Each structure stands twice: as C-alpha cells, then as structure tokens.
Amino acid sequence: MLQTDQLLAPHTTIQLGGPARHFAACRTLEEVRYALRWATAQKLPVQVLGGGSNVLFDDEGFAGLVLKVELFGLRFAEQEGAVLVAAAAGQSWDGLVAECVRRGLTGIECLAGIPGLVGATPIQNVGAYGQEVKDTIAAVHGLDRGTLEPVVWTNAQCGFAYRQSRFKGVDKDRYLITEVCYRLEPEGVPKIRYPELRRHLGEGAELGQGQAALAAVREAVLQLRRGKSMVYNPQDPDARSVGSFFLNPLLGEGELVAFRDRLGGLQPPLFPAPEGTKVPAAWLVEQSGFPKGFRRGGAGISGKHTLALVNCGGTTRQLLELAEEIRAGVRARFGITLELEPVVVPWFPTS
Ligand SMILES: Cc1cc2nc3c(=O)[nH]c(=O)nc-3n(C[C@H](O)[C@H](O)[C@H](O)COP(=O)(O)OP(=O)(O)OC[C@H]3O[C@@H](n4cnc5c(N)ncnc54)[C@H](O)[C@@H]3O)c2cc1C
Structure with missing residues (x-):
C-alpha cells in the first residue's frame, strides 16, 4: 500500500x-x-x-x-418520500450523477461532468448550472485525522456557502471524509435555474419529469461543459486545468460602491446573492487585459474559458506566476483581489 x-x-x-x-x-x-x-x-x-x-x-x-x-460503495434507501444515496468518498462524482439520473433521482443532474470524487464534493460545496451539493447533502461522514474517531455532520453543521464549507475553512485538513449521503427526489421534476442552460434546452421547452427529463438536462449540461473544455479530457489541452482558478468575488455594499466608481462607463453583469453582490471573475479578468488564449511561457488561459488557467507544458511555479499577474492586473484596474479556488499544496503565499 x-x-x-x-x-x-x-x-x-x-x-x-x-x-x-x-x-x-x-x-x-x-x-x-x-x-x-x-x-x-x-x-x-x-x-x-x-x-x-x-x-x-x-x-x-x-x-x-x-x-x-479509494473507498468504494454505493447504497440507495427510501426515506419519507425521498431517496437517500450513501456514496463512499472514492466513488466517481460524475459516475454517481449518471447513476442517479438513470434511476430517475432529481437533485444533482446539473452537476454532471464535474471531475473528481464524491469525498471532495462537500469540501468546496461543488456547484454548477444552478445547483450546489449543499442543496442535497443530508450528512457527511468522516474520520478525525488526529484521533481516528468517526464523525458525522448534518448539512447545517457543514458550514456551506459559495464554494466554501468548514472542511475548507476552520477545519481545513482536520478530517478525512469517508462517505457523503445525499437526499434526492424520486421521479422529480428537473429544476432549471440557470439561464444559459434554459436557453440551451429551448426556452419554454416542456421537459416533463422523470428519467428522460433528467437525462436531457444531464446531456445539455455535458454539451455546454464540453464546449468550454470543462469536462476533463486528457487529449484536450484546454482541459489541462483545475477548472475555474478564481472565485467570483462577492462584494458588500461599500465595496460595490467603490467598484462602480472605477467602471468608467463599463457595465458588468452583477448578480445579487445572499452573501453580497456577485461579480463574474471572468469579466474582471478579461476587462483587465487577459483574454481567452493568453499565454505566458508554459502557462496560459484556456482558449474556451477565461477562468481556467491551463498547463501549456510548464510548471506549477509558472502557473502561479500567471495567476499572480492576473490578480495584480485585476486589483490595479478594479480594486478587487481575486481569491484562488484550487487548493495549493504546500501553501503558496498569494498576497
Ligand atoms: C475541467 C474541470 C472542471 C471543473 N468544474 C467544476 C465546477 O463546475 N464546479 C466546481 O465546483 N468545481 C469544478 N471543478 C473543480 C473540481 O472538479 C471539484 O472541486 C472537485 O470536487 C474536486 O474533486 P477531487 O476529488 O478531484 O478533489 P482533489 O482535487 O483531489 O482535492 C481537492 C481538495 O479536497 C480535499 N479532499 C479530497 N477528497 C477528500 C476527502 N475524502 N476527505 C477530505 N478531504 C478531501 C483535498 O485534500 C484537497 O484539499 C472542475 C475541475 C476541472 C479540472
């Protein structure tokens, strides 16, 4: 071993x-x-x-x-009109989504195509196309890495927020997640919240409910993701990434006023969120002079997705230098400091 x-x-x-x-x-x-x-x-x-x-x-x-x-195992159990899905941490996430869609279970179909394993999904409250795992997680099981004792958290105890949880925050590196339990709806109606996904499916299209409707949503999400190289494919140089490299900043009231003062006529897309106003990091990066396909030595920006930094045959150092250059550019132009989404090991001081 x-x-x-x-x-x-x-x-x-x-x-x-x-x-x-x-x-x-x-x-x-x-x-x-x-x-x-x-x-x-x-x-x-x-x-x-x-x-x-x-x-x-x-x-x-x-x-x-x-x-x-590499812990494997999958159990399905009915409970009070819902289905509880207990997945071991080493199960493929995309494989789990496919299996749940095949069984006609609603709640994670928009999260198709996200690479990685089940055990990491609570860490940053994985999300895409209008769904986040926090909406369906019933419980997280883990081990205390110090005492080796088992621990169970309810959804409310996980401290979920946008790309955040206690496991990435106060309890970073304290626990190893062994199993995640999701509560899904049987024969449910797919919930399409994301405008781009709704447009792709055909505005006003009647999807119905159940397995076929969920499969259509999953396929639409995969098509959208493939178009942005957001499905991992080792043959695709634009997919040699960690997905989005920067989080979308959430601005408080004062920060929003300061940001508006710097816009000089530009009109960024702004999204009200419970934690503040969300500004798309991709917009900030592009407006600061870093377009899709930008290259700096062995690191670059994906030709299909501004937030995905890609390895163009370089090194971690080159990638982090490019990330720093982009962060400095955005800070100078808009006064906003972008936060990194991926976990950098060992910790690399970024500010
Ligand atoms: C092409 C591409 C597209 C992506 N799209 C999205 C997206 O749409 N939305 C999104 O949210 N993310 C996205 N990501 C990021 C990534 O896929 C997710 O964050 C995923 O959940 C990471 O899973 P992993 O198993 O690969 O974790 P790893 O990268 O192996 O680990 C990530 C962190 O989680 C910790 N960790 C992993 N497993 C455990 C465990 N069992 N117990 C304790 N800690 C653990 C690690 O220590 C590390 O700190 C994308 C990535 C790529 C490459």
Missing part, C-alpha cells in the same frame, strides 16, 4: 507536481487508519487526495504522505 517517490502530476488533471515522498492509495477504512497512524509516527504531514482536479502540487513535490482515497 505504501509507496515512495510517486510523481504527483499524473494524479492531477492539470498534470503538475513533483514527487510525493510517500504515497498510499487506501481502499478500506483500516488502510486509511493505518496510513494516518504511520504518518503520525513518522511525524510526516499528510495531504489527502481525491481525483486531483482541484489541487495544485508544488514542482518540488510533497515531503510527506499523500493519502489517495
């Missing part, structure tokens, strides 16, 4: 990162506990890894243990 000097780049969608000094792919809870205990005894830091689609490893690699979660 324990290996040494495993190159991390092939374990990531962006294909970057030097070797992990130690690497353990764990298929059972016993293996997970063994690996964590071993790392504690060796006084080594541990980095948990899922599908590697939201993580950026250093060119030097990781001087500790990378623990890859």
Whole structure:
C-alpha cells in the first residue's frame, strides 16, 4: 500500500507536481487508519487526495504522505418520500450523477461532468448550472485525522456557502471524509435555474419529469461543459486545468460602491446573492487585459474559458506566476483581489 517517490502530476488533471515522498492509495477504512497512524509516527504531514482536479502540487513535490482515497460503495434507501444515496468518498462524482439520473433521482443532474470524487464534493460545496451539493447533502461522514474517531455532520453543521464549507475553512485538513449521503427526489421534476442552460434546452421547452427529463438536462449540461473544455479530457489541452482558478468575488455594499466608481462607463453583469453582490471573475479578468488564449511561457488561459488557467507544458511555479499577474492586473484596474479556488499544496503565499 505504501509507496515512495510517486510523481504527483499524473494524479492531477492539470498534470503538475513533483514527487510525493510517500504515497498510499487506501481502499478500506483500516488502510486509511493505518496510513494516518504511520504518518503520525513518522511525524510526516499528510495531504489527502481525491481525483486531483482541484489541487495544485508544488514542482518540488510533497515531503510527506499523500493519502489517495479509494473507498468504494454505493447504497440507495427510501426515506419519507425521498431517496437517500450513501456514496463512499472514492466513488466517481460524475459516475454517481449518471447513476442517479438513470434511476430517475432529481437533485444533482446539473452537476454532471464535474471531475473528481464524491469525498471532495462537500469540501468546496461543488456547484454548477444552478445547483450546489449543499442543496442535497443530508450528512457527511468522516474520520478525525488526529484521533481516528468517526464523525458525522448534518448539512447545517457543514458550514456551506459559495464554494466554501468548514472542511475548507476552520477545519481545513482536520478530517478525512469517508462517505457523503445525499437526499434526492424520486421521479422529480428537473429544476432549471440557470439561464444559459434554459436557453440551451429551448426556452419554454416542456421537459416533463422523470428519467428522460433528467437525462436531457444531464446531456445539455455535458454539451455546454464540453464546449468550454470543462469536462476533463486528457487529449484536450484546454482541459489541462483545475477548472475555474478564481472565485467570483462577492462584494458588500461599500465595496460595490467603490467598484462602480472605477467602471468608467463599463457595465458588468452583477448578480445579487445572499452573501453580497456577485461579480463574474471572468469579466474582471478579461476587462483587465487577459483574454481567452493568453499565454505566458508554459502557462496560459484556456482558449474556451477565461477562468481556467491551463498547463501549456510548464510548471506549477509558472502557473502561479500567471495567476499572480492576473490578480495584480485585476486589483490595479478594479480594486478587487481575486481569491484562488484550487487548493495549493504546500501553501503558496498569494498576497
Ligand atoms: C475541467 C474541470 C472542471 C471543473 N468544474 C467544476 C465546477 O463546475 N464546479 C466546481 O465546483 N468545481 C469544478 N471543478 C473543480 C473540481 O472538479 C471539484 O472541486 C472537485 O470536487 C474536486 O474533486 P477531487 O476529488 O478531484 O478533489 P482533489 O482535487 O483531489 O482535492 C481537492 C481538495 O479536497 C480535499 N479532499 C479530497 N477528497 C477528500 C476527502 N475524502 N476527505 C477530505 N478531504 C478531501 C483535498 O485534500 C484537497 O484539499 C472542475 C475541475 C476541472 C479540472
């Protein structure tokens, strides 16, 4: 189970990162506990890894243990008119969406095509096309990495917000998620909230309900995502990314006033959200002089999606330098500091 000097780049969608000094792919809870205990005894830091689609490893690699979660298992149970889906952390997320759509279960169909594994979905409250996992998560099961004791959180205890949760915030790197339980609606009607998706499906089109309707929504989402290289495909250079590199900033009232003062006639799309006003990071990046297809050495911006920084045969350092250049450009033009979405390991000071 324990290996040494495993190159991390092939374990990531962006294909970057030097070797992990130690690497353990764990298929059972016993293996997970063994690996964590071993790392504690060796006084080594541990980095948990899922599908590697939201993580950026250093060119030097990781001087500790990378623990890859390969826990498998899927259970479906009816409860009070809903269906509870308990998925082990190592299950493919896109595979789970496909299976739930096949069974006619509503709630995650718009999240088709997002790479990675089930266990990472609560970490940043994965979302796309008008759905977020926080809307369907009933419970998250995990292990305390220190005590190795099992822990269960209800949805309300997870601290979900836009691309955020306690697991990415106050409890970062404290727990390993072992299973996520989603509450889905049987034979439900797909909920189309996202204007682009509604247009793609045909404005006013009658989808009906049940398996066929959900399958149509899933296929539409996949088509939209393929058009932006937002479905992982190793043959597509624009998909050698971690998805969106920057979060959409949420501005409070004062920040919004300051932002408007800098617009000089420009009219950005603004979206009211519970936490503030959301400004599309893609708009900010483009208006600051970084168009799609922009290249800087071995790093660049996808030709199809302004927020996806892509590895053009370069290094993590080059990618992070490009990210810093973009952040500085946006800060200078609009006074807004963009936050990174992916997890950078080890932590890279970005401001
Ligand atoms: C082409 C592309 C498109 C994308 N589109 C979207 C999108 O539309 N919406 C969206 O939200 N994201 C998107 N992403 C980002 C990414 O796919 C998601 O964040 C995904 O949930 C990451 O899963 P992963 O298994 O690959 O996690 P990893 O990248 O392996 O890990 C990410 C973080 O989660 C932690 N982690 C992973 N598994 C566990 C576990 N079991 N227990 C504890 N911690 C864990 C890791 O330590 C790390 O900190 C996209 C990425 C790509 C490459």
